[in-house]
Amino acid sequence: MTRPLLSPLVLDGSEVKARLLAERSASEAPVHVDWLRFTIQRRHVLPSAEVLFPPAAGQSGNIWDAEPRMAKLHATLRELQGGDFAAAAQAWELGEQVAGTLGPDFVVHPEMRKGHDFYRHRWSIERAGQEVGWIGFLASGDSPRQKAQTRTIHVNLYGHACTFAVHGWRERMADLIDQHDGTVTRCDLALDWFDGMPGGILQVEADYEAGLMDVLGKTPKCNHVGDWSTRSEGGRSFYFGSKEAGKQTNVYEKGDQLFGTAECSPWMRIELRYGNKLRDLPTDMLRRPADFFAGASPWHASKLREFEASDWCAESIACRERLPVQTTDAEVSRVWRWLDNTASAAIAVAFKFAGDSFLDLVHARKLPGRLRMFKESEVSAAFQRRAERDKPVEGFCPALA
Template identity: 55%
Template sequence: MTRAKKTDLVLDGNEVKLRLTAERTKTKQPVHVDWVRFTCNLRNAPTPTIEDLFPLHDGARWSDDVPHVERAARLTELLRDMPDADFAASVQAKALAEQACEALGPEFSVFPEIRKGHDFYRFRWSIVRNEVECGWVGYLSSGDSPRQHAQARTIHCNLYGTACTFASHGFNQRLAAIVERTDATITRVDLALDFFDGFAGGMDRVQADYKAGLMDHHGRTPSCNQVGDWCNGRARSFYFGSKEAGKQTNVYEKGHQLFGPKDDSPWLRVELRYGNKLRVLSSDMLRRPADFFAGASDWHAAMLREAGSQATPEPVRTTQRLAAETICAEVKRNVQWLMDTAAPSIALCFKHLGNTQFIEEILFNKKAPGRLQRFNENEIAGAFDRAFHRVLAPGRGRSGMQLV
């Protein structure tokens, strides 16, 4: 394997910093979504394209661009040779990979070869930037156990930090829409707060904060782990929290990671890593990362303020605390879909059918959407008004609904 030169690492590190700085300036958002993983059922996966459902030998009809034609031809051959039992999963996974690429931006594409899968998936479509993998979509299971039989009915998308760093502005909003459209389960989200010039006290201050109990949450002291050369102050990381509980924070010297441990870069990063063990990760985490970063603990909220930003703290409850909030989350998800997806069609129906006829037809179907059928009318009614106003806020008034 060819080792990267020091100059290559420095150039890459500078580009990473440039991208993150540009994103912060463009979005006015200090917290960066740095890793995303989500899983959807095959029945909810994107519909494949006609070209994938009925692959032709000649890919030239797709484009006159020679590299694109060659790539299309390679994809066509792979799909034509795939067994019938695997075909549907393959083309649906490819469709999801293409949607992920579209969300990330024009620099990303699906690599035109099926590769061996990861994490017990049998195959994967690689998502690449400059022909280097920065994510993947896995499908079909690698074994025959009952658990893997269930996995075979799912498709999994994993987008690395590199993909999120070099994605186009607003990628997190577009990914949130994909998650909601496919009714996917988010299994991991990393939220990063960068201090390019460091912060007062540096890594020694992080250790002191922990010992002073500032990182305690709900009266509990999280476990911690120190990695790196703490004696000489190089390439240090301070972990607190637990992967098993689905919430862990890593505070580390990002400049040393990118430029080498002997570099004098002051760049520090606070990286909050959420997993779906004992927690349900909402798509709102992609839309409003700063709120969920601040909601992790008082210490996280204080660090966000130190970065010069304010947020409305929103914690990610463990499953034991979710019962009272589940109905609100489900109703909010339903209203979000209504406003983002169905609103234009509803507006046309009102315009051309008339209010009375349209409302009569709608109310005739009294069955609640699938995810809300487990709740009674009173529970739904109590949550709907709050959910509606929450979706419209912040800064999205009725004039911004774009119904027609």
């Protein structure tokens, strides 16, 4: 995931707080959407005629003469060929729609920039000259996965864009994603306690130790960030959940992030981060963020009740069912072929001559990335099935076959 090098949100904490309070008052929703990513298939986005067929230079009413931004865009697109031109024009069109949905303060910058997250290029969405989001298009590599990525356009909106967008942007953005048959890939939901949360961050840790964050009898992983050893007042975060599972919560001292520890701000935030690795994220998260915040766990729902928010109905986002045995076998077969074709000679010589050092080399290694979505028992069974396939059949002689 790519974050902006310097988020404009840290520049004026008071303005951020005022904006969040205004949004809460206007929407009557206590939960704020703080980050949004979604992907759309290129076939669902058609560039406008103004982008595809600009008037000739000097022609009366030439929009390129009237608007320097569009003239620069046209000059950029003119240098592209074939599929690159089409992808750039489609991504620009989607960027214009996204910026228009966020509000009049947002524009798409006409300079095509280097992409992020394996996209080759990006158009930047800006507010007051700062990048607050981007539109990625075309893949940076030629792997099968990235070839599929070439057929998509990706939108990444940082917290600044979500915070300073005009009222009603969430509902309109959800409609835009639905209109283009898009897929939400990340959505962060935040509950801000401007005057402090009862018990503070130490109470959050105590809640975890008491099992209040457990879901379906399972205790999520946790992580402490910041100076917890001395129980100081500044800069602490408590994470629980897992990015890999697509649901992680960060409870942190937001006031210290924005104002510095010297201000002793009581502002705390509960930030719930949903990803689509193992979940299908509905666009209704944008329309009803409090419902999906409450649905994350009984603890999240209890915090909304403690907040005295009443207009919500908890809705959970379940993990997808585990992939079928055939998919596990397919991934294991790819690993097996790599071992056989690429690494077998090196493994054989190390096994023969390295002795115990060979066991130290391979012991307690993580599963390869393509296998981490499966349980170890599933991987073990798949390897056993693959090994059985390669066993010679008793009484079978290849030379006579």
